[in-house]
Amino acid sequence: MARAAVPGRLAQRLRWLEAELVERHVETASARTLLLDVPGWAGSLPGQHVDVRLTAEDGYSTQRSYSLASARDDGRLELTVQRIEDGEVSPYLTDVLAVGDLIEIRGPVGGWFVWHPTQTEPVLLIAGGSGLVPLMAMIRTRDAAGSRVPFRLLYSLREPADRLYAADLDRGSPGLDITYVHTRAAPEGSPRSAGRLTPEDLARWGWPADFEPTVYVCGPTGFVEAAAVQLLALGHAPQRIRTERFGPSGG
Amino acid sequence: MATTVPEDGHDDYLDGNALAGPLSELFAVDVTAAISRCAHCGSTGPVAGLRVYARGPGLTARCSACSGVVLRLVRGTDTAWLDMRGAVTVAVPLAD
Numbered sequence: 001m002a003r004a005a006v007p008g009r010l011a012q013r014l015r016w017l018e019a020e021l022v023e024r025h026v027e028t029a030s031a032r033t034l035l036l037d038v039p040g041w042a043g044s045l046p047g048q049h050v051d052v053r054l055t056a057e058d059g060y061s062t063q064r065s066y067s068l069a070s071a072r073d074d075g076r077l078e079l080t081v082q083r084i085e086d087g088e089v090s091p092y093l094t095d096v097l098a099v100g101d102l103i104e105i106r107g108p109v110g111g112w113f114v115w116h117p118t119q120t121e122p123v124l125l126i127a128g129g130s131g132l133v134p135l136m137a138m139i140r141t142r143d144a145a146g147s148r149v150p151f152r153l154l155y156s157l158r159e160p161a162d163r164l165y166a167a168d169l170d171r172g173s174p175g176l177d178i179t180y181v182h183t184r185a186a187p188e189g190s191p192r193s194a195g196r197l198t199p200e201d202l203a204r205w206g207w208p209a210d211f212e213p214t215v216y217v218c219g220p221t222g223f224v225e226a227a228a229v230q231l232l233a234l235g236h237a238p239q240r241i242r243t244e245r246f247g248p249s250g251g
Numbered sequence: 252m253a254t255t256v257p258e259d260g261h262d263d264y265l266d267g268n269a270l271a272g273p274l275s276e277l278f279a280v281d282v283t284a285a286i287s288r289c290a291h292c293g294s295t296g297p298v299a300g301l302r303v304y305a306r307g308p309g310l311t312a313r314c315s316a317c318s319g320v321v322l323r324l325v326r327g328t329d330t331a332w333l334d335m336r337g338a339v340t341v342a343v344p345l346a347d
Binding site: 113 | 263265266267268269271272275276277278283284297298299300
């Protein structure tokens, strides 16, 4: 049936693909961005993620999910991985995997926490820590498309040294407003003192609910829960709030 | 076992986005963007909005309104067990 097609890909189940590490660069003391070359990669939408599978020589295999940091269409993909000191997978990806080594990738997956460049309403992005990764893919896609859709980013991080994609964020983009919510230590001259995200932050730096923005929230479960509750209290409609939760540690 | 274990750290649960990879082994469509109706309380919402507990064997997705189990997925070596008795319907958006 011709109507069986689904947005984003042909109607077939996803297969594991071989991915070769092409480049790895330092984002922060504990985060690295991996550029992978994946023959057969069909591209992705911003916000989607991939499953990564590592298999040891004895056959033991383990998987993790990582958000894509960009939505490229050149057969390559970018993952930003936060090293978890006692983790099983992340230290391997940030420190051991060498350029030219292969891992397995399945994706892109996820069709709900995505931003389509055809959307025209204002967008509010709320990032907690490395929850910035899929939101950065949205910012980069908007940039690449030359879109003028108004974007606002509220980026919650412990201290300035934890900031991901510092160069890209400093460069900015027309129509993109960025506010940093430092939770432990704010830099000199910061417009707010250090502390967790508050409803006042959302009211002051976000969009008013009657602008009917689509809101994307990504971060640790506790952060996402708190932000979602505050957004609802400010009058944002539940169906306009899209969330993606992950743990601050684990692997 | 080769169940996807998302990075859930110290947090209790993930959300239905974490089902996207595991369910892609079974379905040709992205089920996380589908709207499910909870068999326990009747509320509807995207599968991506369910609460997913990944600590036990497999994945358990619960309704965010009533906490009832909507979907369970256990991946064995050569078989995937999918229990969807907690979902009355799953409405999948299709492209034109």
